[in-house]
Amino acid sequence: MKTFKIFFLATSLLFIYCKGQLPNDQNENKTSTLGAIVSKMDEKIWKVYQDKNDNYWFGSNGNGVYYFNGKQLRNYTTKDGLIDNAIRGFQEDTLGNIFIETHSGISKFNGSKFITLIPEISEENKWKLTATDLWFHTNKTEIDVYRYDGESLIGLQLPRKDLDKAFETKVVGLGFKDMSTSPYSIFGIDKDKDGNMWFGTIVAGAFRYDGTSFLWFLEKELSTLTDGRVPGVRSIIQDKNGHFWLSNFISKYKVSEDGSSYEKFEGISKSITFFDNRIPYFNAGLVDNFGNLWMTTYTGGVWKYDGKTLSNYPVFHEDEDVLLISIYSDNDNMLWLGTDNAGVFKFNGETFDRFEPINN
Template sequence: MTVHLIKIILLITLSNSFLACNRQGTSNSKQTETKVSKLGKLVSTLDHQIWTIFQDSKGNFWFGSNGNGIYHFNGKALTQITSTDGLVNNMIRGIQEDEKGNIYIETPEGVSQFDGTQFTTLKVIKSANSQWKLTPNDLWFNCNGNANNVYRYDGENLYELELPKQDIQKNLGIDETQISYSPYTVFGVNKDKSGNLWLGTVLAGAFRFDGHSFLWVGEKELSRLPDGREPGVRSILEDNDGHIWLSNFKSKYSIKPNLPKGYEQQTAVELSRETGRDKILYFNSGLADDKGHLWMTTYGGGVWKYDGKSLSNIEIKNGTKDVLLISIYQDNNGVIWLGTNNDGVYKQNGMTFEKFKPNL
């Protein structure tokens, strides 16, 4: 894969993500049995662009597409649900569940709450700094807005919060007046093992919020690269040694409050010259399995696994065609799934992955 092709791929992926979260209505949530059979229409196949995957506490799967709504699979029937059924938008960017069993579907136009019967769009409340809080039951959304915003839902209200500004011109060489979007646009939203919130941005590096204060990781490899690429910090992982991986295989970070920056940067893995030249060194989605192994996806570069010692690559192809990976997800039984931009969904089968076809 050439550097030129990598630039094009990343630019396409990036441009698809720059969409804003609109301010719309809200309602109270309540626990109820999921009854999606009354919504949507029965279908036999998934869309070829499935960007996000989620399994709820009842065992149902939700597959979010990039433009054709969401697909609900209960093991027997596959139902396609769209904006005609109450979804705020058909481009699905994330799926979560609260402690009451309500499902939250994140889109570029806002967040839809599903209580088992109907969809309601959550109203966004612009918040002062006092609403920067961190509790175990909060849900966090980014909506990939064109501003330095992230959204916290506390079970009643969806608060729009702003990241603290940094001197990114001095530290990263980014002049905000020369770009048409906010460098603080939030991509990655993850929590570490201690419950700290990590927020990755398009150009302004990454932020760690511990419930009281922010730690900023402002390194040039997390911003605009020398060749002009802007991969962004899309996924944040913690390995078995407590190191934080910020969307790339080059560096990992140890949090050390006694140091001037509050962290120490280390080499993540030693990459061969061939890998460094021909493979994408940045991942767009990742997870840590129950053994602490890291699994990461790259767009057109397959799945990467880090077992604590070495980094290995699993190619994902349909015949001779590269499968373009968007997301990775581990279900309630520990099985790993892949969301793609051109070939539906792939499911782990032993040491490899195979295309998922609902058994209807």
């Protein structure tokens, strides 16, 4: 099953849109004319992505994008046309354009330059879903998500629900830095193997959109917890049996064949004992080509679940616990980690090793 890519945190200011595109064989040459050649990457690399031509894009939290083609490492920043240097995700369209999500908006790289997309709000909130859509976060209160159809970046709003009644408590948004104060502010955006879109919110649960209707997951564990902590639905992954894991080890869900309802099952049995005083939630996850679940917690390393056993892979650098932000599977099914304090890590089959690109 194709790995879910995990995307979150973007804002929108003034945007400029253009439809320019170069063939992929020209993109490599044009890319090399931008940015500065550097010898190493920032320590805060939140996102990892490999494009169709096997080039790597590393997104930092403040120093722009690092592009590695196997020979040279280049750094692209706002000086080169990026809308912001705090990177939150990468996507690629069918033409080979790279879309870079930041907390100040979305930059499109067309092979020769970075272009900032102009968002527009769908006044009638008309949702639509096609196979080639790209979806992005926004920090605006009146809209929850952007859908990019290849021409327009359209702002949409999730269905409003009676949250107080559903969760039996007063539900309010938190307004974390670079996020809106709306309870529907989106943490996680994922696509399942059937092409349905999943949206995980900060305190309003999760929503599944099949192109026609929404299915709302309103479980209390997906909102503000009884002790006041707010994990949020940051990552949504589908296991080999078709169950969905919504950012926690506690439960998994099965959607009915017609998509109108869901059933809840126990997740990893007694999983809370693995975490001592930490809540059993993960901030990023994926399923590998063998059907194993891989999940990261900010501290405590990487967790692998094969359907029976939960295993832990500690990740350290210079005797310090590495703070994990994301996990990614590349074109060769190699696992990568984005971190908040130690750069990038790559799995060698047994442990995660720090990755150091070398300029040739």
